[in-house]
Every structure is written in C-alpha cells, then in structure tokens.
Amino acid sequence: MIQVGVVMGSNSDWDVMQHAAKQLKAFGVEFECKVVSAHRTPDLLFQYAETAAERGLTCIIAGAGGAAHLPGMLAAKTTVPVLGVPVPSKYLRGEDSLLSIVQMPKGIPVATFAIGEAGAANAGLFAVAMLAGGKPELAKQLNDFRETQKQTVLDMELPEVE
Numbered sequence: 001m002i003q004v005g006v007v008m009g010s011n012s013d014w015d016v017m018q019h020a021a022k023q024l025k026a027f028g029v030e031f032e033c034k035v036v037s038a039h040r041t042p043d044l045l046f047q048y049a050e051t052a053a054e055r056g057l058t059c060i061i062a063g064a065g066g067a068a069h070l071p072g073m074l075a076a077k078t079t080v081p082v083l084g085v086p087v088p089s090k091y092l093r094g095e096d097s098l099l100s101i102v103q104m105p106k107g108i109p110v111a112t113f114a115i116g117e118a119g120a121a122n123a124g125l126f127a128v129a130m131l132a133g134g135k136p137e138l139a140k141q142l143n144d145f146r147e148t149q150k151q152t153v154l155d156m157e158l159p160e161v162e
C-alpha cells in the first residue's frame with residue numbers, strides 16, 4: 001500500500017523533488033510520484049486531496065515553485081499532513097516559493113522545508129521519521145542512517161594551510 005504521496009506542480013520540479021523520492025526509496029517506504037497543479041489541474045488537486053486519507057497516505061510531500069499554492073491547497077482539502085517543499089524559481093531563486101508555502105493562515109498547517117534539494121531530501125526523511133514511530137525496524141534504519149552520517153562528518157579532513 002502506498003504510504004507517502006510525492007506531488008509537484010510540474011515535471012520541471014522533478015530535478016529537485018526526486019531527492020524526496022530517493023530518500024523514501026532508500027528506506028523502503030512505498031510511495032508514488034505525480035504531477036498535480038492547483039493552478040493548471042485544480043479538479044485533480046481536489047480529487048487527490050479528498051481521497052488521500054481513504055487511500056491510507058500517512059503524509060503528502062508537495063513541491064512547487066513560484067506562486068506555490070499546491071501544498072496549501074492540498075492542506076485545505078485534507079487533514080493528511082502536508083510537507084511543503086519550495087522549488088527554486090527561475091527569477092526569484094525560490095524565495096517566492098518559500099514565502100508562498102510558509103505563510104499559511106492559522107488553522108491550515110503546512111510543514112515547510114528548505115528551498116531546493118536539501119528541503120526535498122529532508123521532507124523525505126521527515127516522512128520516514130513519521131512512519132518510524134510505529135515501526136521499530138524503520139526506526140533502526142533511521143538511526144543507522146544518522147550514525148553513518150555522523151561518522152562521515154567525524155572523518156572529514158581539512159587541507160593544510162598553505
């Protein structure tokens with residue numbers, strides 16, 4: 001059964017959003033990826049959000065750029081948690097995307113991540129952490145990931161000063 005939905009406003013967001021999908025795949029989480037746009041396919045957006053809970057989605061990772069209404073509109077139509085990823089935009093470097101996603105009115109929350117790749121990857125890791133609550137095996141995988149990451153940093157070396 002699909003546990004996490006990864007949606008984005010356009011296939012041009014894939015370069016960034018694939019980093020969320022890669023994390024989910026690495027942890028063996030069942031997920032789906034789909035283009036859904038609040039602006040261009042509003043009926044599909046409503047249908048996706050309205051069926052998310054009955055389909056058993058634990059959360060929806062939603063990435064969009066520019067006037068990034070997708071995460072907020074999904075959150076408006078479902079109580080399934082929405083994790084918003086601001087995709088870098090061509091002219092305003094994604095600051096427009098970030099502000100569009102983060103400034104939700106009280107009552108309709110969207111958990112907003114960093115602009116770009118790191119935000120997408122962290123949204124994937126956050127979804128894993130949410131699922132890990134009830135799954136000891138997944139929790140162990142997540143702890144192992146952190147341990148490996150820690151070791152990588154501890155092993156880092158800096159060049160000699162010339």
Ligand SMILES: Nc1c(C(=O)O)ncn1[C@@H]1O[C@H](COP(=O)(O)O)[C@@H](O)[C@H]1O
Nearest residue numbers: 009010012037038039064065068069070
């Ligand atoms: N922000 C949204 C929404 C939405 O929020 O529903 N739908 C598409 N878009 C964004 O438009 C940008 C340009 O899209 P195109 O590259 O298809 O022109 C993308 O970053 C997409 O997320």
